Amino acid sequence: MSYEDQRDGVTVVRVEGARQDSGLDSAGAPELRQVLCQLIGEGRIVLVVDLGAIRSVDYSGFTMLGGIFKRVHFAGGALVMAAPNKQARGMLARVGLRESLPVRDTVSSAVEELAASYAKESVEDRARRRRATAKAVVAAGDHTYEHLSEDITLVRVMGGEPGNLGVSNVAPLRKLMADLVSQGRCYLIMDLTHVDFIDSTGLGVIVGGLKRVRAFDGRVALVASSEPVLKAFRITGLTKVFPIFETVDRAVETIGREASGAYVRR
Template sequence: MLVVTSEWVSGVLSENRLTNDFRIHDTVPSAVANAGGAETRVVVSDGCSYEHLTDSISVAKVTVELDVSTAGAMRKMLVDLVKQGRFFLVVDLTGVDHVDSTGVGVFIGVLKRIRAHDGALALVLTSDGVLRYFRWAGLTKVFPIFGTVDTAVEFLGREVPNAHA
């Protein structure tokens, strides 16, 4: 949620399609009045953000290619979520067209942390190349993979004990 009073800033947000990611308000009182019970998106770094959908389930969104130079930001975000007690995670990779072994290593490390708390990690993939990589590496047997965030959240809420959607 953003409070924007400048027409120029509004134009920049609109041109970059950020109005799809943020709810825009003219005043702080308007933003506060509309915040009750709303999901909160936290931008951790360029290309990494998360939001808590329920008391149990969080969705992490990654929009940068996951390789040795960028996977660190995602790792930090996911580890921080686990440290916050968020043990049911959906990682939305619909904006990602490339993942290398470093990115996959981050998922495996976070999965170990989550499983230590009886949690679960689901991935959302739409890129044929990324899905092919996961199949090739045998990771489709390790991670539940979905085409949309909604189906991943539904899976966690329905199939995983202690998760509540």
């Protein structure tokens, strides 16, 4: 690993494989994480990770980068991957993070874009704006979300008429979950108490959201009271995948403990 400070506070971290088939995997990811954490501790939080010399990236590599992304995002920083090969781009799509982790074709284009962006809005201004947004209840189509803490976001899912969540109206929820992950919000509580029925498409969107947050070591918990909704999760076996609570408070209490543990591990 090596790094170089570029203009306007951008730091490029180069991952240089020792072998021709070197990959960013469970063996290599911890070393890169250590370097990135050191740079963050020194105040370098606008980062470009150069993957041009890496032949492959696995799930653990993207999980690590997702955690770093989350750390710098709420401090007003950024993390961009540069020059990943076809395999890495394909893996990024498979783990559901193509819309969340920024990717650029070259290091120079990533540096130029970040430098121009931070010339318009400083790290400090971004951090203030992100903290202010974190305290608001925000409307997203028919749904709303609220950042309850640095880690936990509550999404109130509104079913359409008559309270259904399915193929005809699920696209905005899919986009909302993707947008939240792209903001580094990886502990999501989905409040489904206003949903009376959910079909397979609705279930698929929530499962897709779980796939996204897991790549950042996140969690999705559900709050539901409708028997048809609960039955849909039971018959599909998803009660083994999602913790389901009767109230938002109980969900926050449980997910809060998990989020605190993840924060310590970082």
